[in-house]
Amino acid sequence: MAIHIASRMDKMAPSGIRKVNEKALAMERAGRHVIHFEIGRPDFDTPEYIKKAAKERLDAGDVFYTSNFGTMELRQAIADKLRRENNIDCKPTEILVTAGLSEAVFAVLASLLDAGDEILVPDPVWMNYINVPRLLGAVPVTYELKEENEYQMDLAEIESKITDRTRAIVIVTPNNPTGGVLSERTLNGLAEIAIRHDLAVISDEVYERLIYVGEKHISIASLPGMKERTFTMNGMSKAYSMTGWRIGYVAASEEFIPVLNKFHQHNTTCAVSFAQAASAVALNEEGDEVKEMVKEYTRRRDYAVKAINEIPGLSCLKPKGAFYIFINCKKLGMKSADLAAYLLENAEIALVPGDVFGPGGEGYLRMSFANSYENIVEGCRRLREAVENLKK
Numbered sequence: 270m271a272i273h274i275a276s277r278m279d280k281m282a283p284s285g286i287r288k289v290n291e292k293a294l295a296m297e298r299a300g301r302h303v304i305h306f307e308i309g310r311p312d313f314d315t316p317e318y319i320k321k322a323a324k325e326r327l328d329a330g331d332v333f334y335t336s337n338f339g340t341m342e343l344r345q346a347i348a349d350k351l352r353r354e355n356n357i358d359c360k361p362t363e364i365l366v367t368a369g370l371s372e373a374v375f376a377v378l379a380s381l382l383d384a385g386d387e388i389l390v391p392d393p394v395w396m397n398y399i400n401v402p403r404l405l406g407a408v409p410v411t412y413e414l415k416e417e418n419e420y421q422m423d424l425a426e427i428e429s430k431i432t433d434r435t436r437a438i439v440i441v442t443p444n445n446p447t448g449g450v451l452s453e454r455t456l457n458g459l460a461e462i463a464i465r466h467d468l469a470v471i472s473d474e475v476y477e478r479l480i481y482v483g484e485k486h487i488s489i490a491s492l493p494g495m496k497e498r499t500f501t502m503n504g505m506s507k508a509y510s511m512t513g514w515r516i517g518y519v520a521a522s523e524e525f526i527p528v529l530n531k532f533h534q535h536n537t538t539c540a541v542s543f544a545q546a547a548s549a550v551a552l553n554e555e556g557d558e559v560k561e562m563v564k565e566y567t568r569r570r571d572y573a574v575k576a577i578n579e580i581p582g583l584s585c586l587k588p589k590g591a592f593y594i595f596i597n598c599k600k601l602g603m604k605s606a607d608l609a610a611y612l613l614e615n616a617e618i619a620l621v622p623g624d625v626f627g628p629g630g631e632g633y634l635r636m637s638f639a640n641s642y643e644n645i646v647e648g649c650r651r652l653r654e655a656v657e658n659l660k661k
């Protein structure tokens with residue numbers, strides 16, 4: 270039987286990251302030793318105090334549907350965290366708990382965008398912000414994040430791209446794939462534009478805790494006049510190394526939460542009960558666990574950035590946040606996809622071609638340093654050797 274595929278599915282490209290990953294895994298099955306720099310997930314185990322809390326709650330029978338909005342216990346813990354760490358004065362009723370931030374992105378975009386509406390999104394960017402609007406029949410209008418601007422957005426460009434169909438502006442800070450962090454100056458300028466044009470801001474802060482010494486994460490919702498128009502998007506995945514637990518959340522105006530919940534109810538009903546319970550413990554009882562992980566990410570980042578900048582033909586900025594290095598390979602004169610394929614096949618290192626994140630990523634490779642220090646040292650050695658061989 271030829272099963273009909275809805276035409277809207279053509280609007281979503283399959284993940285370019287998974288494509289690299291599948292190839293790397295196939296090589297491994299054939300007995301080759303690939304170093305994985307393509308995956309955007311922390312390589313640490315979830316901290317013990319969080320796992321313990323989940324086990325206890327599971328044993329206590331916390332195995333049923335929760336409120337669609339999320340448990341009051343977790344919503345309260347999130348509200349406390351947002352007040353304490355992000356300077357956002359938030360009530361539990363202004364929070365919706367979702368099955369990972371990915372679900373929150375879908376719920377927010379589906380609730381905001383009609384067909385034909387426009388949404389401003391960064392280029393390059395994590396592709397859900399392109400694919401989900403397209404699936405909804407809306408139009409993602411890109412704005413550039415350039416290396417020469419240290420990946421800050423150009424506010425004049427933003428303003429020039431606003432039309433009467435624009436509904437929202439997406440920011441991702443710290444950023445995947447660039448590792449950039451939006452400065453206070455940029456955020457103040459953006460807030461002024463959003464207020465003047467009466468636009469919503471979708472602020473993806475999932476890498477917020479992975480920020481390096483000397484940098485500061487600012488939540489745009491904490492700026493004057495911004496809370497009512499901002500969707501602050503975050504989750505447990507990256508900070509606490511909990512990607513498989515699928516807990517995310519969105520903080521928005523109290524009136525909007527039931528709108529988002531309509532989507533969420535029909536999508537997943539609720540997030541996993543005992544994962545919600547453990548997430549509340551993660552937020553309320555954190556010790557040095559995240560700090561320790563950031564310390565180790567810093568050690569890896571510093572090594573890799575130095576090593577890459579010593580390879581003739583490659584260069585990179587030092588990422589300010591997240592765990593990605595965006596390697597400029599323009600001087601090698603090859604397309605990113607061809608270079609990534611060459612490196613995987615010949616050096617057995619898996620990197621993501623930058624164009625996977627949008628046209629602005631062409632000429633770059635994304636390297637995730639969520640891998641062991643030893644693998645990073647060996648991976649950089651292989652990278653150097655393979656690039657040198659290109660010139661022979």
Ligand SMILES: Cc1ncc(COP(=O)(O)O)c(C=O)c1O
Pocket residue numbers: 309368369370371372395441445473475503504505506512516517
């Ligand atoms: C910018 C960004 N937002 C959201 C997510 C998804 O997070 P979650 O695991 O909570 O769905 C990712 C995952 O890579 C990401 O890079």
